[in-house]
Amino acid sequence: MNIVVCVKQVPEVTDAELEINREGTEILKEDLEFDINEWDNYAVEEAVLIKEAHGGKVTVVTLGDEDCEDVLRTALAMGADEAIRIDEQGFEFSDAAGIAQGLYHAVRDVPFDLLLTGAQGSDDGWAQVGLTLAELLGISYASLVVGVEIGEGTITVHRELESNTQEKVEMPLPAALTIQTGINNPRYVSIMGIQKVRRIEIKETGSKELGLSEAEIGSQGSSVASQKLSLPPVGEGAEILTGSLDEICEKTAQIIRDKGGVM
Amino acid sequence: MTPFRTSYWHIEPVWVFYLLAAVAVVVFLFGLFAHVSVWVRGIRRQTLPFSWRGISNLFLDGFLGRRIFKGDIAAGTMHLLILWGFLGLFVGTVLISVDYWVYHFLKGAFYIWYSAGLEILGLMLTAGLIWSLIRRYLQRVPRLERRFEDLAVVVFLLLVVLSGFAVEGLRLAAQRQEWARWSFVGHWLSLLWVHPQGALAAYPYLWWVHAFLSLGLIAFIPYCKLFHILAAPTSIYLENQPPQAIPVETRSPDDEVFSYRDMIFFDACTRCGRCVEVCPSTGAGEPFSPRDFIVWARENLLRKYHPLNYFTWLTRWANHRHTSEQGFDPQKIWHCTTCRACLDVCPVYVATQDAIRQARSKIIEEGIQVPSLLTQTLKNLYKYDNPWEATKKKRAQWSQDLEIPDFSETEEAEGLCYFVGCTTSMDIRAQKLARSFAWILKHVQIPFGTLGKREPCCGDIARRAGEDGLFEKQMEDCVELFDRYRIREVVTSSPHCFNTLQNEYPAFQALKPPEEQANFQVRHYTQLLRELVKVGSLWFENPLHVTVTYHDPCYLGRYNQVFDAPREVITAIPGVTLVEMAHNRANSLCCGGGGDRVWQENLDADVKMAEIRIREAEATGAEILITACPLCLIMLEDARKTTSLEHTLQVMDLNEFVQMALSLEHIPGEQSVRRR
Known part of the structure; x- marks a missing residue:
């Protein structure tokens, strides 16, 4: 069972104080830390688990600058066998379709049975690339996957639906799945682990090598264009409670009760 | 008539005894070989220079049992009775061989003293062994286990010494020598036999029983906890060797996680349970104890590297037997707080906390069984240089209104560098201690500064988790930063940073050329305050x-x-x-x-x-x-x-x-x- 996993490097934003440049076109990235997109991390782990159980090869693909090699090294340390990096030059300001075009041209010649992506990226949050890619490849696909069972020439997947329900789908192979968080417990990648895979060569390619024209990718090839970025305005509703400790506690309890916090 | 001793009196054929002795020695040596073949698999990156301190420890802790007495005088006395009795009788037996083969000197007054001395040693051994049985099975000292081995070893020893007395009694009953009363125990026993002929008839049989038991004991030593007779002195001697640095770069995938010293320590363990008594994790009712870990590690290593693994069917049988036994769960190694209480009380210096750290490094490297919150912590450490999932910017926020010089914004640091540490910088409760310390330093007018938001983690957290690659990276960052701002004097809030800078760095720094080595002194703030007082x-x-x-x-x-x-x-x-x-x-x-x-x-x-x-x-x-x-x-x-x-x-x-x-x-x- 050969598996391709598309991964992405994203900035960590949980605790970061984001700043936007003066033109409102970009988020300032100097002080940000980068890591593999959380959903993609689960996708890589799932691919490696399937490989460990059924054999085969795992190839990871990313689209980005040289720094994004870190993400590929992380995936290799987790157990992937090969890595491809598509240089981001020409892909700036691409929408989901443009990114999917790049990935499509890079993976269409790689023989695979299963293609995994994260359900979405934690930065832009489009949740479109995996599905657009599957359409371009012309293979069946399922989104928000929380469980995979490998059959004979088919797979059965569990999809997460609303309010704690799941859908069980059987699909022919090859297939594309977008992986939801929580499907597994991604393993820890140690520095020792990364050092072990430092000799594995990462295949480099780019829009030119892939035969993509400017009209297909980048801002020209996009049907979505960003107008302006801004931080959300500070909302109202904050209230500073005053009084003695007991009074404050009493008031707090009352507010929680009023808002329906305690049933 | 001059008192003397006859060897092999009425014993025939003597060559059978030598054959049995040879078999016993071969069995003994094979057992020893099995242990040594484990020891040589342990990581060793240090030469072992001769150490007088090691010799003096050997005398104090080994021969005098200093650490066995500590906190348990009864155990110390009991062990000393057994140790000296055993050793003395062993030396006595060696003297007989010398007397028989080399030079006949067991005669006259010396022989009288020799005989009486051996009686006392035999009594000491007997008393010690019986006491040990009382402690384990009647007093039921809580820290002692009652495995089959524990009983077998003592009973075996007891049979050897009692059969020895019995043989002596028979011999004296048959010989009726005038100097026999000096062998007072044997003499007293001999009085039970009225007829010398009866004693003489029974004597050879009992002699062979005693010989068989004694040789059996020698053969048995490497296969039971009696192996500590050899491993414990080795462990004690090695105790004061400096810690060895094993950089991640130099490790190969086939390397064992434990060092050769850990492996010797494991073999020195007699499961005495002092560690269990002091372990805070065990004390809180957690399913962890240092003893269980050590026994698990020892058994695993012995099974993994046993010379008999050459026969695969034997390996399979051993593995099958082990899995059905349900040993220690390796996941439990995350319970250890590395508090070092176990090492402090261990008579043979088993450094459980070091062995635990190395066992953790294996799990970290595999990555699959790392506890999820720890995974998150280590990722944070790598990304933010602190475990608290806060950006580097927030590191200096505790001191915003205090006007403390930031050494990382100067050319050269002047004065003391206060190494605040991750937790003290980030945790709201702990920040107060940093503010107080800064206040005190200002109060006594000592010039000091910090590294502001550029202060890295010292690497302690990664080190305790066994994430040695990250530890080494953070150590290098730290050393490089100290060097860049010419920081020579460091004071820490946290004993953890202090210990890492003081005790973990040097072994790694020593691997570098002298001009690249770190050159700073570190103190904990309590030491500085004391000095100021x-x-x-x-x-x-x-x-x-x-x-x-x-x-x-x-x-x-x-x-x-x-x-x-x-x-x-x-x-x-x-x-x-x-x-x-x-x-x-x-x-x-x-x-x-x-x-x-x-x-x-x-x-x-x-x-x-x-x-x-x-x-x-x-x-x-x-x-x-x-x-x-x-x-x-x-x-x-x-x-x-x-x-x-x-x-x-x-x-x-x-x-x-x-x-x-x-x-x-x-x-x-x-x-x-x-x-x-």
């Missing part, structure tokens, strides 16, 4: 009438022997009464935060370690519990709340306490004091 810069004008107790942080006390400095600072404040908890100094009880436990899920325990500790503090009647570690501070502060002691007991860092004492206002005519 001593030279008179820090003095307290007004009395503070309060009763306090002090909690020794493991990494300050047991790891670095800093017990007196904080106490001297506390007692330098007039009016303060310092009372001690049941566990104090080297015997201090861990708060449960060490070994990266702060950054892990609550593990299944009957009661939290910090709650056990805070109850001890409460029992002293003290109003304030003082500690000198940010982790202890957080853990104990939490425990104070969960045990509802908020109104009776305060938890303070020593810095906060000192600042409080310095801020007192003297009110004329009044005894009481209040805070400014």
